[in-house]
Amino acid sequence: MLIHLIQILIFSSFIFLSFLMMSNPLKVNKKANKWFGVFLFLWASFWVDEILILTKANPLSEISTLLISFFQFFTPIILYLSIVFFTNPNYKFRIKDFLFLVLPIAYLILLIISIITPVNIDSILVFTLILHALIFTTLSYLKIRKHQHQINLFSSNTIEIDLKWLEYIVLGIIFIAISITVFNFVYFGLPLNLYINIIMLGGAFFVAYHALRQKEIFPLNEKHREEIIALEDDERLVDIPKRKIIKDEDLVVLKTKLNVLIKNKELYLNHEINLASLSEEMNITSHQLSYIINNGFNQNFFQFINEYRVEKAKTLLMDKSSDNLSILGIAYESGFSSKTAFNTTFKKFTNQTPSEFKKHSSGL
Template sequence: MNTSEFNSFIVILIYGSLVLLSLLKLANPLKVNKKANFWFGVFLFLWSTFWMDEVLFLITGSVIEFHSLFLIRSIQYLTPIFFYLSVLFYTNPSFRFKITDFKFLLLPAAFLACLVLVRLGYKNPFESLAIILILVQALFYTGLSYIIIRKHQRKIQQFSSNTEGIDLNWLEYIILVLFAVNIIYVIYNLFYDPKSLNFFINTVFLLVIYCVGYYSLKEKEIYPLEEKQREELISINEDSDSEDVKRKLISDEELLKIKSQLEMIMNTQKPYLDSELNLIKLAEMLSVSTHHLSYVINTGFGKNFFQYINEFRVEYAKKLLKETDSKLSILGVAYESGFNSKTSFNTTFKKLTGQTPSEFKK
C-alpha cells in the first residue's frame, strides 16, 4: 500500500469515525451533559463534512466539487460556533440564549454575503475575504472556548474536591492540537504545496478524533442534576480572591463561628476521606448555605474548596506513608486518603510537599 492509498484509507476512517461519534453523542446513551452533548454531536457531524468530497471521490472515482456547493460551505462555516456552544453548555448547563446572542451570527452573515457576491461574479476581493473570515472565525471561537474552559477549571475547584473527569482537560488539549495543526496547514497553503501535507494532517486528525471519542464518551456529569443545587454551584465565582468573594456575605462573628465548626468537623469526622465530597455535602453537614461555606473557606482560610480539602488528604496520606508496618501500596494510600486516582494523588501530593508519594515514603 503506497502513501496515496494509505491516505485514502485514513480519510475513510476519519469520516466514518466522526459520523459514528456524532450519532453516539446525539443519542447520548449515558444521558449526561445532555445539552452539551447535543451541540458537540452537531459539531462532530459538521466537522465530518470537510472530508466528504474525498470520500465521494473514492466512491465514484470522479472529482465532486463538494466544497463548492453554496449551502454546504455556509453550514460548514458554523462548525467553530457549534464547538463553542458545546463548551458553553459543558461549563454551564443552565445557559440560556438571549437576544444579545445574535452576535454569534455576525461573522456567518458576513461570510454568507461574501459567498453570494462571489457567485454573482465578484471574485476579487470577496473570495480572499471569505478565506480570511474562515480563519478569523476558527481562531476567535477556538480562543474563546479555551478561555471558558480555563475559567471552568478554576470554578470547579470552588465546589469539588476531586476535579479529575470534570475539568474538561481533554477539550483543552484538543483545542491546542487543532490550533497548532491549523497554523501549520495555513503556512503550507501560503508557501508550499498543501497536498504534500495531506497525509500528515489526516493522520494527526485521526488520532485527535480517537482521543475525542475516548474522553468525550467517558465524560461524567459535571454539575448536579438537581436544578437548585446546580444553580448554586454555577453562581459561585471562580476566583477566590475576586471582588465578589471579598465582599462580606456574613458578619465576622458568623464567619468565625462557621470556621470553628468546620475545623471541628474536619478533625473529628474526617469528611475529606470521602472521594465524592463536594461543597454541597460539606455545607449540609454544617447546616449552612454553599455560598456562605465557600465564603468562609475563601476568606477565613485564604484557599478554595479544592485546596482546603486536599491539604487534609495529603496530611492524612503522609501519616499512612510513615507507617512502617503498613501493607498499603501507593494506590491504596491514595484511595484511603480520599483521592480517586493515583494521578490526582501524585500531582496534588507533589504540589503541596515538593515530593512524590514514593519519594516521601523513602
C-alpha cells in the same frame, strides 16, 4: 494511496463519534455532548469531497456545495456552544447570542457572490473562515480556562472535570488554523494535505479516548447542581474574599465549627463532597462558606479539602498496619477518586509522589 486511507478513516471516525456523542450511552453532560456530537458531524463534513471522489460518486451541485460550506462555517460556533454547556448545563440562550450569526450571514453572502459573479473572492472566503475559527476557538479556550479556575472554588476533585482534553482540542484547532494560513501563503500541495490529515486522524483517536471517559462535571444532586452552577456563573464569586460578608468575630466561631465538623465526621473522605454539600452540613450559604475558607484559612475549597486528604494519606503511608494497601487503596481510603488525582494532588502539597514519600518515611 496512504492519504486516501487516512481520509476514509477520519471521515468514518468522526461520523461514528458524532453518533456516540449525540446518543450519549454514558448519560453524562447530556446537553454538552449533543452539541459536541453536532460539532463532530460538521467536522467530518470537511472530508465529503474527498469521499465522493474516492467512491466515484457524482460531484455535488453548486447549490449543495454552497449549503455544505455554509453549515461548515458553524463548526467553531457549535464547538463553543458545546463548551458553554459543559461549563453550565443550565445555560439559556439570550438575545445577544444572535450576534453569533453575524459572521455566518456575511459568509453566506460572500458564497452567493462567488457563484453569481465572475469575481474571484476565494482569498476573502478563506480569510473569513480562518478569522471566524480563530475567534471562536479563542473564546472556547478562555471559557475552559475560566472553568478550570472556578472549579477549584467549589470542587474537591478537579482532574476528571477540568475539561483539559477539550483545551487540547481547541489549542490543536488554533494550531491547524494558523498552519493552514501560513501554508496557503507559501505553498499548497500534497505535503500539506497529508500533514493536516495525519494530525486530524490523531485528533479523532484523541477525542474518542477522552470523550468516552468523561465524568459528570456537576453534582447529580439537583439542589447542589443548581447552587454550584449559580456560583460558577456568578462573576462576583472570585471577589468573595474582598467583600466582608461575615463579621470577624463570627468568622472565628464558624472557622472553628468547620474544622471540628470536618475532623469529627471525616467529610473529606467523601470524594464527591463539594462546596454546596458542605455548606448544607454547616447550615450556611455557599457564599458564606467560600468566604470562611478564603478568609479564615487563606485557601480555596479544593486546597482546604485536599489538605485533610493528604494528611490522611501521609498517616496511612507511614502506618505499618497499612502496608497491605496499594497506592490506589490508600487513595480511596483518603478520599481521592482516582490514582491520578491522588498522585497529582499529593505531589502538589508535598513535592513528592506518594511512593517517594512512603520510601522516604520508611528510611527514617
